[in-house]
Amino acid sequence: MKNLMEHMGVEPGRLQFSWISSAEATKFVDVVKQVTEKVKELGPNEKFIKKTVKVA
Amino acid sequence: MDKCIACGLCAEKCPKKVSDRYNADLIKRKAIYVEYDQAVPLKYGIDPTNCIKLTKDKCGNCAKVCPTGAIEYDQKEKDVKLSVGSVVLATGFKPFDPKVFDTYQYSKFPNVVTALEFERILSASGPTKGHLVTRSDDHVEPKKIAWFQCIGSRDMNKCDNGHCSSVCCMYATKEAIMAKEHNGDELDCAIFYMDMRTPGKEFEAYYENAKKKGIRYVKSRIHTINPVPGSDSLEVRYVTETGQIDTEIFDMIVLSIGLEASSDSIALAKKLDIDLTRSNFAKTTSFDPVSTSRPGIYVCGAFQGPKDIPESIVDASAAAAAAGESIASARNTLTKKAEEIVETNVRGERPRIGVFVCSCGTNIAGTVDVAKVAEYAKTLPYVEFVTNNLFSCSQDTQDKISEIIKEKSLNRVVVAACTPKTHEGLFQETLLAAGLNKYLFELANIRNQNSWVHKNEPEVATEKAKDIVRMAIAKVALFQPLEEAELQVNQTAMVLGGGISGMSTALSLSKQGYKTHVVERSDFLGGQAVKLFQTAKGESIQAKLAELVSEVNSDSNITVHLNTNLTDVQGFVGNFESTLTTGGSAQTLKHGVAIMATGAYPYQPVEYSYGKDPRIVTSQELDKKFIENDPAIKDLKSAVFIQCVGSRNSERPYCSRLCCTHSIDNAIELKKRNPDMNIYVLYRDIRSYGEREYLFREARELGVIFIRHSLDSLPQLSIDGGKIMIKTMDHVLHRPLEIEADLVSLATAILPYRDETVAQFFKLPMNDNGFFVERHAKLGPSEFATDGVFLCGMAHYPKPIDEAVSQAKAAASRAITLLARETIHTSGQVASVNTALCSSCGVCVSVCPYSAPSFIEEGRDAGKAKINPVLCKGCGLCVGSCRSGAINHRGFDTDQIFAQLFTLNEAV
Amino acid sequence: MADFEPKIVSFLCNWCSYGAADLAGVGRAQYPANVRVVRIPCTGRMSAKFFLAALREGADAVWVSG
Secondary structure, X not given: OHHHXXXXXXXXXXXXXXXXXXXXXXXXXXXXXXXXXXHHHXXXXXXXOOOOOOOO | OOOOOOOOHHHHHOOOEEEOOOOOOOOEEEOEEOOXXXXXXXXXXXXXXXXXXXXXXXXXXXXXXXXXXXXXXXXXXXXOOOOOOOEEEOOOOEEOOXXXXXXXXXXXXXXXXXXXXHHHHHOOOOOOOOOOOOOOOOOOOOOEEEEEEEEOOOEOOOOOEOOOOOOHHHHHHHHHHHHHHHHOOOOEEEEEEOOOOOOOOOHHHHHHHHHHOOOEEEEOOOOEEEEOOOOOOEEEEEEOOOOOEEEEEEOEEEEEEOEEOOHHHHHHHHHHOXXXXXXXXXXXXXXXXXXXXXXXXXXXXXXXXXXXXXXXXXXXXXXXXXXXXXXXXXXXXOOOOOOOOOXXXXXXXXXXXXXXXXXXXXXXXXXXXXXXXXXXHHOOOOEEEEEXXXXXXXXXXXXXXXXXXXXXXXXXXXXXXXXXXXXXXXXXXXXXXXXXXOOOEEEEEOHHHHHOOOOOOHHHHHHHHHHHHHHXXXXXXOOOOOOOOEEEOOOEEEEEOOEHHHHHHHHHHHHOOOEEEEEOOOOOOEHHHHHOOEOOOOOEXXXXXXXXXXXXXXXXXXXXXXXXXXXXXXXXXXXXXXXXXXXXXXXXXXXXXXXXXXXXXXXXXXXXXXXXXXXXXXXXXXXHHHHOOOHHHHHOOEEEEEEEEOOOOOOOOOXXXXXXXXXXXXXXXXXXXXXXXXXXXXXXXXXXXXXXXXXXXXHHHOOOEEEEOOHHHOOEEEEEOOEEEEEEEEOOXXXXXXXXXXXXXXXXXXXXXXXXXXXXXXXXXXOOOOOEOOOEOOOEOOEOXXXXXXXXXXXXXXXXXXXXXXXXXXXXXXXXXXXXXXXXXXXXXXXXXXXXXXXXXXHHHHHOOOOOEXXXXXXXXXXXEEEOOOOOOOOOHHHHHOOOOOEEEOOXXXXXXXXXXXXXXXXX | OOOOOOOEEEEEEOOOHHHHHHHHHHOOOXXXXXXXXXXXXXXXXXXXXXXXXXXXXXOOEEEEEO
């Protein structure tokens, strides 16, 4: 799936995978923080957004 | 307790701090507390010995802050009288307290911890949040950690625990691997042990893997620990295998504490008048491993003897079966029938959605502006009714919701509250009570995944709540009422295999009223047991086996098919159709469940000149001499037992579990019949786990000599001028040793039958060694992932008779959970194929782990896929894999997930 | 760019990560509120279509967790 994304011009960082068991609450929180940080670094997504013009 | 909503306000305001036993006293908790985050039910409780209100009549904070009035200080212990037919003891064990040992200085040095404390330190929910640091004040990451095995086990000197605790070798290995995972490969982990005991399924491979990861195993028992001046590190002195004294400095020492019977359990046993073993565990027999000495009282788990999780789970199911057998006639006599409410047909109606936004006291409302969320929900499409509840899950609110559904003719419901994992079922019941299909419901999780985790950002949380509610509404609008398939369960069982396991499982099923067919490939019942002499507890196997066979043969519920093979299986859970072929004739058997008790057999060795001299025999052949009372035994001068013949090598990298005990038992028998005989046992690790350790001790006391070797220095056997000579290295004297033997007994590996045809029939997986793979290694040891098929005995893994009988009863117990229901209702949230779109590619058939999809064989849609809703677990793997988009997933359909996504960013 | 708050869509497995997320709530752990959760029965349910749809609808990233 990552390859497909890259092929389509989407930064790989926009698709994240992880494995967390149902008991690993702390890991969940860590991953949420990491993912959020990484995406903040990438900045807003500008590809593939619906092309409809927003009426102001 | 009904009123507690686990909001946690009480604990927040409680002024009394108490050492937290769950976290091995490494941190503090409050006097009002939940023992741990995953506790079920999730309710707070007061610790009466520490609560200031209860001890000094001061404080009372918790009652003041509790939003639901759940706190009653005057609750007392109550005596409840129950009239029951069977009692099961599952009181567990007590971890050994190493304070009694001054050698290990557990109380004195901060960095000497018990394995249980270390477990909490490693845990992500533990006192250090999973950061592995020392217990010194600086809390640095340790560089070197040592584990000391057998603390409070196999020790009659310093404590009274002569037994082996069975689980510590594995848990120490696991902790060492995890420690390395936490702190990196540079972390040095050393395990100081006496014998490595990893006789469980897949355990030996785990141990080998740990060695590859660089975990050091040092065979030495440690007697001195000294503090290193100026630090909290510890100096360990030990004798190496070559006899030298070595010292090493470790940052942390983990004591692998053993399991013992708790004083409470011992007191209970006295009160119930049941017999205890030497180590004060509940006494049982090999053929009735979960029955105590008193009829009607059963035991399971670590109070029966120290054991790991899978054996405890097996025991638990077995005890349930045994407890059920004796009171089978009372089954279903106390059940009540629920009132049936007719479901309103809402198909084709325009969605009329009701939204219930829950405040959960202050749990949600304290962070999220619930009024705003409710107002916002009113503006969304198809929403007919919105209200806010203080506690949506309380009984009166449930009734109210049900009334509103009827009054406003709502046909879809969204509750914005907690998590579907705990409350979906409850609200689905509410829908049912209102005559609405239960799948027309969605929970918007604005508590666990919103208000609780964004406490400091109320505005952001409110916006997120709106998003969550909007997405839920968009999804629920597309929901359709779902039907649950109903299936009749044929009340007959088929047991494959007529050994001890197969017969025991058949008897258990029969005693609980089910017709059972035992299918045996050979011409006799009894399997391998017909060649065995006695159990580790000294019971005569032949006598018990004869009883078992005659009981099976005279049981009117049991039909035995000898010389019979399984040649075909059709159908699925509840409705199997098997073809049994006896000689040339075939017959069809319809059955609801199948139990694999196909067993295993001993390896015929090529090693150690086996077959070239009648004096070189296998353990089973020695048993035969005992059974036949061979008089020649009295004239033998020396016997040598060689362990691990064909086990624990590259070809068969698993431990056969029972051979150490078998050889020790036979060595003792030889000594008893001929006390003057010289007996040697050549071994790699003696694995007499549990109370079998007492046999090992007895053998040594009787003068049996145990000599260790390793895989790369195996003993050499030669036959020279009629003499059998065995050369091996003496591990104490470090000198080669030559022994002349009149008898050599080879403890050979136990091999699985690796029956691919049977595995194919039921789609059962096998591991690399050829043993069947159970549903879950720890929690589902006696059943398969394939519904309606169960597993017991040596087909699962080599095991002694007591464990085989226990698992046989467990398999029966698991099977009865299906049989007793008579009909099965499946979930409505399953996948289904739109044959018009199906391209017959077969991807779904190959990816499904539960064999639910198959090809339609005849008719218009022949060649296309269909999915059996009974077997479908609703995982969606096929839906995601389908190239043609032909599979719909009820309850998680593509358009429903799209609907959630499409409303993701809608302008507010 | 410092105050950019991304919107992330997470597809969480009902049995694993979704449970962990609930448990994080029980433990009152605090974390950024940028994630919107879509509960799926198993990560096997995930499909490239969902990823693209999420981006199309303005999500800045997709996180799949089993």
